[in-house]
Amino acid sequence: MRELDAVDRAIIATMQGDFPICERPYAQVAATIGIAEEELLGRLERLLADKVLTRFGPMYQVERMGGAFVLAALAVPEARYEAVTAQVNALPQVAHNYRREHALNMWFVLATETPAGIAEAVARIEADTGLPVYAFPKEQEYFVEMKLEARL
Amino acid sequence: MDELDRALIVATQGGLPLVARPYATVAETLGVAEAVVMERLQRMLADGVIRRIGAVPNHYAIGWTANGMTVWDVADEQINALGEQVGALPFVTHCYRRPRALPAWPYNLFAMVHGNSRTECEAKAQEIRQLLGSACRASDILYSTRILKKTGLRLGL
Numbered sequence: 209m210r211e212l213d214a215v216d217r218a219i220i221a222t223m224q225g226d227f228p229i230c231e232r233p234y235a236q237v238a239a240t241i242g243i244a245e246e247e248l249l250g251r252l253e254r255l256l257a258d259k260v261l262t263r264f265g266p267m268y269q270v271e272r273m274g275g276a277f278v279l280a281a282l283a284v285p286e287a288r289y290e291a292v293t294a295q296v297n298a299l300p301q302v303a304h305n306y307r308r309e310h311a312l313n314m315w316f317v318l319a320t321e322t323p324a325g326i327a328e329a330v331a332r333i334e335a336d337t338g339l340p341v342y343a344f345p346k347e348q349e350y351f352v353e354m355k356l357e358a359r360l
Numbered sequence: 361m362d363e364l365d366r367a368l369i370v371a372t373q374g375g376l377p378l379v380a381r382p383y384a385t386v387a388e389t390l391g392v393a394e395a396v397v398m399e400r401l402q403r404m405l406a407d408g409v410i411r412r413i414g415a416v417p418n419h420y421a422i423g424w425t426a427n428g429m430t431v432w433d434v435a436d437e438q439i440n441a442l443g444e445q446v447g448a449l450p451f452v453t454h455c456y457r458r459p460r461a462l463p464a465w466p467y468n469l470f471a472m473v474h475g476n477s478r479t480e481c482e483a484k485a486q487e488i489r490q491l492l493g494s495a496c497r498a499s500d501i502l503y504s505t506r507i508l509k510k511t512g513l514r515l516g517l
Binding site: 249260273297352353 | 446502
């Protein structure tokens with residue numbers, strides 16, 4: 209894991225928030241951090257290449273477009289874990305996927321353009337893997353604010 | 361949403377270009393004016409179609425090495441009031457009510473906590489437990505041990 213310096217940390221903290229919509233948005237953000245526009249662009253490129261940042265851009269809320277997001281889980285036999293990971297990740301509807309320590313050891317988020325797309329993706333994963341999918345659609349959202357400061 | 365909104369989503373869902381005028385670059389690929397792209401993005405932000413424009417850090421890489429999904433079996437009559445309170449805790453990043461899947465899965469409240477050690481996550485879980493009190497019948501923490509995929513939404517072309 210690479211070392212982050214104070215400028216990297218400032219970029220990570222600043223860029224999780226509201227990126228401006230204007231002609232020169234990077235110049236505007238760079239000015240608030242106190243660095244040059246080119247330096248911000250160069251550092252962002254490196255942070256993304258080194259996977260310190262996994263992506264940068266608009267976070268689309270598929271539910272507001274008539275689509276659906278559902279958290280789902282599988283209990284995957286250890287011997288098949290890599291193969292099932294490849295099968296699940298192959299679906300473009302799988303937005304995130306995490307290995308977790310539990311009998312339900314694979315947790316992923318399905319994001320589809322229509323609510324019916326969820327059922328199709330679930331059926332496809334069950335057919336491909338032969339494992340039952342546990343679906344946990346959200347019934348109520350109490351809080352979402354995914355902003356964490358760099359602590360390194 | 362019209363065809364242009366959709367094309368804009370497809371063009372930007374993988375990320376914004378790292379160039380001085382990113383919206384002009386996107387506009388060029390779509391064959392529209394920069395101002396149109398900016399207006400559309402502004403409107404999607406206002407409508408909540410875009411939650412925010414920003415960077416997504418890899419938790420592990422920025423020092424949050426312990427990431428726990430805390431899950432709780434909370435009495436149905438109290439879950440909404442308690443869920444709001446758990447979501448309001450400063451260290452909880454996501455908090456949702458979800459259906460149980462009995463008998464395998466008795467938990468109906470999910471709250472994500474993060475730390476630089478499991479001990480730190482457990483201390484946070486302990487605060488949630490105290491808040492839930494006797495309304496909570498069972499709980500667990502599921503730590504993530506590997507990111508298998510993290511691409512975000514991908515609409516087809």
